[in-house]
């Protein structure tokens with residue numbers, strides 16, 4: 001497994017060691033010991049899977065403490081533009097956006113720490129699969145609207161398909177005001 005730092009504390013891209021033979025290929029999609037040796041220690045308690053047709057944007061979502069979730073995210077099929085926004089007030093990269101392409105052709109993954117707002121756009125029809133370090137807790141769910149002017153994220157899709165719930169998420173500024181975060 002190759003780990004690539006991103007410049008955001010705790011946010012790392014991961015590239016598994018893929019073993020190919022005449023049948024196809026094999027790789028360890030998750031290994032707690034390998035993660036621990038890499039300094040990544042989460043007790044993942046819930047795995048989620050979603051399917052998105054090309055052009056969908058899901059997010060930006062996060063759960064507030066004490067239900068905040070670290071996520072280990074990847075695609076099983078297809079390709080997405082994955083986005084993580086650092087919403088940790090004490091972080092030197094607070095309010096900064098990190099984007100990376102997750103592609104089932106190379107099986108890369110992203111470890112998103114607690115305190116990040118997370119979303120993705122489906123660049124192709126895609127099955128998205130991720131491990132969470134805390135259970136789903138709807139009352140603590142929040143997020144930021146996908147087309148927020150301050151974050152100004154290029155999702156790399158035209159006229160995205162967005163859920164009714166996501167279409168009314170707060171802006172970045174409204175989020176700061178709602179949760180009394182100085183910026």
Ligand SMILES: Cc1cn([C@H]2C[C@H](O)[C@@H](COP(=O)(O)OP(=O)(O)O[C@H]3O[C@H](C)C(=O)[C@H](O)[C@H]3O)O2)c(=O)[nH]c1=O
Pocket residue numbers: 048050058059061062118119120135136163165
């Ligand atoms: C997240 C979640 C949702 N649900 C139910 C709630 C709704 O009835 C349905 C769809 O939920 P939602 O529209 O929030 O699903 P996504 O838009 O894919 O949300 C996820 O997508 C972005 C990219 C994330 O990073 C979050 O982990 C997660 O919020 O599944 C559950 O039953 N359990 C869960 O853990």
